[in-house]
Amino acid sequence: MEMPLGNMRGVRVIDFTHIVAGPVCTMTLADMGADVVKIEPLQGEPGRRIGPPWVNGESVIALSMNRNKKSLAVDLKTDDGVRAVRRMIQKADVVVESFRPGVMRKLRLDYESVRNENPEVVYCSISAFGQSGSFKDRPGVDGVMQAVSGLMSTLGEPASGPTKVQIPVADMVTGYLATISVLSALHQARDGRGGQHLDVSLFNATLMLQQIGYASYFATGHNAEKIGSAAPYAAPNEAFPTKDGWIMVAAYDPKRWLALCELLGVPDLASDPRFVSNEDRITHRASLRDVLGGHFETRPTGEWLELLSAKDILSAPVTTYSEVVASPAYRESGIESSFEHPIAGSVRIPGFVLGPSQRPVDRSNTPPPLVGEHTLDVLTEYGFEPCEVADLVEGGVVAQSPEARPGTDSGRSR
Structure with a gap:
């Protein structure tokens, strides 16, 4: 089955990720046309509570990382919730999760538990230090990764203390590299060679980001010096x-x-x-x-x-964000994107941009979903009968956002 870049319609993705790295991966897949269902707790994933800034109470973190997705709010602490999601995985092409290693195994939703029921599934685990090794149980966020990967030691002026890249660059590069891994594994699965478990770590991704820096260290044996805005390999x-x-x-x-x-x-x-x-x-x-x-x-x-x-x-x-967005280069780049969110209102963000010949068939965006906005629609799409859906709702296993309109995919379409 041909799967051209930018046209992944029909590819079903179950998204167990949160905060930034995982959501970047699944948002990119969604931008390319995949049908992404965001699985989150009844109260929403942690990224929804990170701020400031806020837009009418909505976290900018969540708004910027979750466009073009659907939300299913489900309590995975219940057996019925786990069974429902596991049933969905049987029909999925891709699973992406970003829990600490071992969490999905406890839920019986890990790769080993689901691959017998869906041997073609591409299962991507995103974690701080990977699924094995002595550091696998250690948590890590972007700043921690910038520190432990050596990146922070290279930033700033000679006399400055540790300096961090302000945007979560470790998270972002991990998400994009995870997307590349998923696309490669999907090609293998579609070629009849079966699915696989992808182990993507923030640590490894942030090391890969520093290829030139580490190559220089191995060549010279000298740690990088802080040189502000300068490049270590060229002057001026x-x-x-x-x-x-x-x-x-x-x-x-x-x-x-x-x-x-x-x-x-x-x-x-x-x-x-x-x-x-x-x-x-x-x-x-x-x-x-x-x-x-x-x-x-x-x-x-x-x-x-x-x-x-x-x-x-x-x-x-050297420009500020306000100067960038006012520039002809930005206006002509095609990256300007926006959506109308039911709570946040009109939201501007940089969009998904490839070369003109590789742009997705549909360039429109649906806004990031409200918690559980598509719960009923998603369960129906995955083959649950109305009585089964009703039982899950009545049992408090799943929840539908009160702003959603049942049966209409919340009034949104791509």
Whole structure:
């Protein structure tokens, strides 16, 4: 069965994830057209309670990670709840979970427990340190991963304390790598080679994010130094203060380095023994920064951008989010996306963007679901009879959001 990227309609995903890493994976699958059912407790998953900021009481974390999904609110502490979800897994193509290792086994929903009933299922487990090893039971969130993976030790200025990437970059890269793993495993399953259990850890993903850093360490034996905005492998390739802001300049290519010296009116700088080669400039980076910084401070950023561009020297202003979203580059990128949420109202977010030839068939978004918004519809779609659904509701095993309209998929369609 052909499964082109960006058109995963018909692929059923059962989503047991929460907070960021797992939801990024399942949201990406949903963006590509998969039918994703978010399984969450009756009170909602923990990500719904993380903030500020809030939008009319709704967490921005949850709003930004859960578009294009349906929500089934079920109590997995009950046998009936576990049986209902396990029955759904029998008809699913993909299961993604992000509990601590061992939790799904206790619920009898782990890969070993469900694969006999669905040998084709692709089962992805996302955890802090993986499903095996001496660290497997240790919890971990994005900041912990940035610290323990070495990433935090590389960030900031030379004299600064530990610095964190403000966005949850460890979580995000884990979610995207998990998506790649799922797509690969789905290809294998559709090729008749059966399903498999994928073990994706935040630790490994954050190490993979630092391929160049670790390759440099293995080559030299030296830990990375904190160098602020600079690149450890090239100079000049960093941000410099201007008359009215900051500008990022990448002029380490020999031709661009010569052009920069000419532009600044200091052609002799190119023949200075400290700065002749890229390696020389890296060795004497601090001196180079002082010299170049003095020149860049003489003009405003806009003037420098025009002058540098005319010489084909790579540069960009250091911009804030408000400046980015007001820029032509953002407007023309196609990434602007929004949805109407029944509580939060109109919400803007960066959307799902591939190259024009690879965009999903349907670019519209459904908003992140309310807790249990699709409970009745999902159970019906997965083959539960009306009397079975009624029993689950009456027994308090599942719950439907009061804002949902039964039988209409909450009035939303993709």
